[in-house]
Amino acid sequence: MILEQLPQNFTICQISPSSLTDVDFTDTFVFLSRTDEELSLVCETSKTPANTRNRDDGWRAFRIQGPLNFSLTGILSSVASLLAQEQIAIFAVSTYNTDYILVKQPNFKHAMAVLYQAGHTILESP
Numbered sequence: 001m002i003l004e005q006l007p008q009n010f011t012i013c014q015i016s017p018s019s020l021t022d023v024d025f026t027d028t029f030v031f032l033s034r035t036d037e038e039l040s041l042v043c044e045t046s047k048t049p050a051n052t053r054n055r056d057d058g059w060r061a062f063r064i065q066g067p068l069n070f071s072l073t074g075i076l077s078s079v080a081s082l083l084a085q086e087q088i089a090i091f092a093v094s095t096y097n098t099d100y101i102l103v104k105q106p107n108f109k110h111a112m113a114v115l116y117q118a119g120h121t122i123l124e125s126p
Helices: 017-022 075-085 105-117
Strands: 002-005 010-015 030-034 039-044 052-064 091-094 099-104 121-124
Touching: 002 105, 010 017, 017 039, 052 075, 052 105, 075 091, 075 099, 075 105, 099 105, 105 121
Parallel strands: 002 121
Antiparallel strands: 002 052, 010 039, 010 052, 030 039, 052 099, 091 099
């Protein structure tokens, strides 16, 4: 599997519906999810809305190179299992084309080394 390191720092936060006007959906990376319980946003730390309910800074991300066919199974699970064995927590975001895995900054280099040692190709973003 080919994994691409992303250079940005990310924040995971909960926002109120009124904060949606502060989100620039033309930014390169904006992940928004809404459920009956919350409105969550993952964005570059420098682009985090000022009015968040909760926020957790200090995340780095990598992308599983895609597009991935919907019939493929176990991709996210295999990456998550390798990192879980090393006590590295993840936050995963899936899109139509692929999956993004976020890891806390202090664990990012170790996570990349674990995945490389497991046979994955690691690319740096241009």
